[in-house]
Amino acid sequence: MRVSRAPLYLSEQNENVTPGKVEMSPPQYTGKFPDILWGMKTITMTEQEAFRFETINKLINKKTTISQAVKTLDLSKRQIKRIRKRVRDLGTEGVVHKGRGKESNRKIPADCREKAEKLLKEKYSDFGPTFAAEKLCEDHSILISKETVRTIMIGLDLHKVKSRKKNREYHAWRPRKEYFGEMQQFDGSYHHWFEDRNGEHCLLASIDDATGRITKAVFAKNEGVMEVARFWKEYSKEHGKPLSLYLDKFSTYKVNHANATDNHELLTQFERMTERVGIKLITAHSPEAKGRIERLFETLQDRLVKEMRLLSISSEEEGNQYLKDVFIPKFNAKFGVVPSKEGDVHRPLSESEEENIMGLFSIQKTRRISNDFCIQFENQWIQMERDQPTLVCRKDIVVVEKRIDGTLHAKLREKYLNFKLIPERPIKLRQKITALVPSPIIRESIRRKPKENHPWRRSFLGKNQNRQYKIQCNILTN
Numbered sequence: 001m002r003v004s005r006a007p008l009y010l011s012e013q014n015e016n017v018t019p020g021k022v023e024m025s026p027p028q029y030t031g032k033f034p035d036i037l038w039g040m041k042t043i044t045m046t047e048q049e050a051f052r053f054e055t056i057n058k059l060i061n062k063k064t065t066i067s068q069a070v071k072t073l074d075l076s077k078r079q080i081k082r083i084r085k086r087v088r089d090l091g092t093e094g095v096v097h098k099g100r101g102k103e104s105n106r107k108i109p110a111d112c113r114e115k116a117e118k119l120l121k122e123k124y125s126d127f128g129p130t131f132a133a134e135k136l137c138e139d140h141s142i143l144i145s146k147e148t149v150r151t152i153m154i155g156l157d158l159h160k161v162k163s164r165k166k167n168r169e170y171h172a173w174r175p176r177k178e179y180f181g182e183m184q185q186f187d188g189s190y191h192h193w194f195e196d197r198n199g200e201h202c203l204l205a206s207i208d209d210a211t212g213r214i215t216k217a218v219f220a221k222n223e224g225v226m227e228v229a230r231f232w233k234e235y236s237k238e239h240g241k242p243l244s245l246y247l248d249k250f251s252t253y254k255v256n257h258a259n260a261t262d263n264h265e266l267l268t269q270f271e272r273m274t275e276r277v278g279i280k281l282i283t284a285h286s287p288e289a290k291g292r293i294e295r296l297f298e299t300l301q302d303r304l305v306k307e308m309r310l311l312s313i314s315s316e317e318e319g320n321q322y323l324k325d326v327f328i329p330k331f332n333a334k335f336g337v338v339p340s341k342e343g344d345v346h347r348p349l350s351e352s353e354e355e356n357i358m359g360l361f362s363i364q365k366t367r368r369i370s371n372d373f374c375i376q377f378e379n380q381w382i383q384m385e386r387d388q389p390t391l392v393c394r395k396d397i398v399v400v401e402k403r404i405d406g407t408l409h410a411k412l413r414e415k416y417l418n419f420k421l422i423p424e425r426p427i428k429l430r431q432k433i434t435a436l437v438p439s440p441i442i443r444e445s446i447r448r449k450p451k452e453n454h455p456w457r458r459s460f461l462g463k464n465q466n467r468q469y470k471i472q473c474n475i476l477t478n
Contacts, residue, residue: 044100045096052073052095053094056080056083056084056087056095060084060088066080108148112142116136116149119136119140121158124136130149133149177339178341180213181239181242181243181346182242182243183209183245183282184208184242184246186204186245187294187297188203188205188223189203191305194308197314201316202220202222203297204219204228205297207296210339211332212335213332214332215235216238218234219316219319226404229273229361229362229363230404232273236277236349237357239346240348240349241277241279241348242279244279245279245280245282247281247282247283272364273360276360299335361404362402363403364401365377367397369384369392369393369395373392374422381423382420383419384417385420387418388417389416390412390413398417
């Protein structure tokens, strides 16, 4: 197969053809030559056509044979004779393609091109060429190739060619999984999905590794524990349980996000949830490791944002409905691939899992029962009731579940306990009575000194009298 080369400007005067703009004169061989070719004329040729003309010119001047020309040009004898006849009649133009200089049969009509340019300026100015070509075809019945749209947009200064990134870090290629449902890549992306029509939101999405299809995507307030638990509860009810999940380790930049207030405990809680339902959790140490979900968000931040802009969607409810009914089926039909092996390996929920699905996908923490049968959870006091399905003792450790609907449940030995919420911890009875009884009046006591003959002072008086007697004796002796 021959590759067409860059066009050159060639002369017919010399046998060895060289590039350049030259004046044409009659060829150096006998034969008819149209009067139209006499005088000044410039013909654009490719290198392949120039080489072909040089070989045919040698054949006409009998400096080579047809057999040698067949080998040189790799053409049949019949084709060599046909080209020789055209060169004799037309000269250099005999080897030039007949369609050169003429309008293409596939040229876009002028009115269609003007309409496309107007729409690209007014409605699709920030669209990429491929996406713009799709919207022109779907919404306006203008069938133009993406390369033609690219040319038009470059001419209108609406598109600039992206430069390739240099010095990219090396990442080894990982083959896709074989079955649908064998592994789901999951992540969340904070972005202004509704542009200036609403604030920043988080899009939670999962993509199947084997097929590249979006299995679920919802708008949420954040990427916290409750939102992720709600996502996978609904996913398990719709599709079943995948064999494994591939997600990142919830890096520091996500913890520091204004809406990601509880991500420090997300991985621990999520590991417990997936372990209870039998899903293997795989954590990635870099965004490139889960590149399929990262590229998905890159595509969604372009296509989904613009699609919702065209439909004036500006709320989470409208966005979630549009994702489920329109965008995800359309995306999967366009970008999904066929897995290497047929079959869906999602596992359905068991009866016990369906009954306790709210408990499986919940935040769980342990608390110890105090002496007054109370526990504290998130600044709330829980008072255990007298009637319980199992024996409850002081100092028992119970599991408190905070479910995605906001309710609290306490569990001990796989039994849910009966309790009630109280506004504050009850005060002990003794303290309560002490606080209610008024304090007695304490009068200041007067210190009284006993008399000298009082029994309390008897030994003291005896010592003093004996001492005085000794002193008197010493005085008399001296």
